[in-house]
Amino acid sequence: MSSFQGQMAEYPSISIDRFDRENLRARAYFLSHCHKDHMKGLRAPALKRRLECSLKVYLYCSPVTKELLLTSPKYRFWEKRIISIEIETPTQISLVDEASGEKEEIVVTLLPAGHCPGSVMFLFQGDNGTVLYTGDFRLAKGEAARMELLHCGGRVKDIQSVYLDTTFCDPKFYQIPSRGECLSGILELVRSWITRSPYHVVWLNCKAAYGYEYLFTNLSEEFGLQVHVNKLDMFRNMPDILHHLTTDRSTQIHACRHPKAEEYFQWNKLPCGITSKNRISLHTISIKPSTMWFGERTRKTNVIVRTGESSYRACFSFHSSYSEIKDFLSYICPVNAYPNVIPVGTTMDKVIEILKPLCRSSQNTEPKYKPLGQLKRSRTIHLDSEEEEEENDLFDDPLPVPLRHKVPNQQTHHPVVFPMTEVSQNQPENLRQSTGCIKAKSMKTSLWANFIDCEESNSESEEELPIPASGQGDPSPPPQQKTDVEVPQWDVFFKRNDDTDCSLENFPSSTEAGGSQSPKLFSDSDGESTHISSQNSSQSTHISEQGSQGWDSQSDTVLLSSQERNGGDSTSVNKGSYRPRVKENLPGSQMEQNVLCPKDTYSEDVNVVSSAGEPTTVSSGKHIPQERKLLTLSTNADSQSSSDFEIPATPEAELPKQEHLQYLYEKLATGESIVLKKRKSSLLDT
DNA sequence: GCGATCAGAT
């Protein structure tokens, strides 16, 4: 749960994800995603009054977040005051103080966060430096490195501060199975059940929150069965989601909710009220998405755990694991990192102790290089700097932040450190793991999955329509299709494949889909890593059961382990078809920027939002090539390196050549200082 | 009547 108070030290005149107290004075508001704990005060009368008085105050968010927010009547008063900004489109915003007329320019770039539909991170660039607010995020290892706009001139931008989602920033959450592994486990469990008969149904016991949509869409696509939900009008302009959902209760896959759902389930009743179909009783299992985590040295990682005769937990996480957070932060390597979340059971100090070694603010006093004689300190070397980078430890002293004037050249301000200190950022992951500054504090590494229920909420109680006890009523309005340009792209991250148009013929009837009565529970496409329980807890190396005894009735329950899974994305149709972003689709100026890194931050390809805030200014400012809208999932489901996102390779990055490395190592060995010329600057990037 | 807050359940 976010405890971020809304303001960043560098840009206190804007507020992000908090809209109460001090934030009532902000010159601009930003919403990273549509979850309740990031919307505090957003519909309070105080803010409503502020809007009425301050006509230049706007809320900025992604197109999908805007769509989701405005679907709720409680937030509709924002309609004229929300400006959506396309993903990965640097946009200039004027921050005007309406009392004094004082004006400040800032460039914001939205980066996909992989947390829920519409979720973004905000990258701000202005006179006080570049800062990144992550919101909530789930990014697999290496994904920051593939985000073009985090880079400049082939290296990561010089970032002053990161305001970081630290939900699982505790060594006990060392690893969480990847999105693909979790999805795969759920797909196979669902398959094993619903293929038995048309009367076998699954209930996905999901919370009232955005974030499960990619689960629904993938299940729907895999089995040709739409998922039953209470409500779908928020997706009316997102056909890629909408087409996989239904308010018709006759499907075999349910994600409907009801306050008494657990009680219903005891009586074999679905939350939507049905117990039978064609007067034949349904056979129902429940699958509860929960976050499961595993220790650093845990080998076994069951993504499905049986918790009762007909109940399962399935691994599912909206947030990055400890190792994913460390990978992300060490790659970004900001001067400062501030936690947005203090996980229960830990303290602010402990989280800071974890983040600190991954930041530049503490990397100039590494004792471990002392034996190298002249290399007493891992000094940062500026390529071409006009001013010394602040090298003090700013971490515990967020204010005041020294004013940094407009950066003439991002690249020249990025400190280059010796390769050995770069190890934690830029080495291959196997090396990186062992060079972390974090002590693997004798965490007990349980063989069992740890789990918590999934969090997040976006529900609006007033929107929860009572579910009729019977009847086929479909209260939702007929979906209105819009043209492509108006369709918010929700799936920058979550789409599993990009080339399948989900037309209606992709949805065979449920009997068709369920009629196979396959003797095999699933095709063992990923071989060793998928296991069929034959039910006695004896083979516990591959099976997790909670509470352990007496569920013999389902002797062929599927329990999946992600251990050494290499087919976690075996369900992905785009396996082996990783599609890097095509350079030719980028505007020329942006390509130049990648190479040359313009002198002026603002000379990037930037959209400008006028103070009048015409939304069209932004939304039409830059055409996003379809190539970029239909990003696909990566095919690699290895939990350590997988990406469920398609993010292009690091721009301009190149592998260090042997002779260059040789040169650097020789310098290191002799204790000479290393001075890098600009054109060689990409040497250390890989 | 509404919002903020807290305890308890999940």
Added chain:
DNA sequence: CACATCTGATCGC
């Protein structure tokens, strides 16, 4: 093991 949210009760405006 224990998260965050939801619900309902209470209080104050």
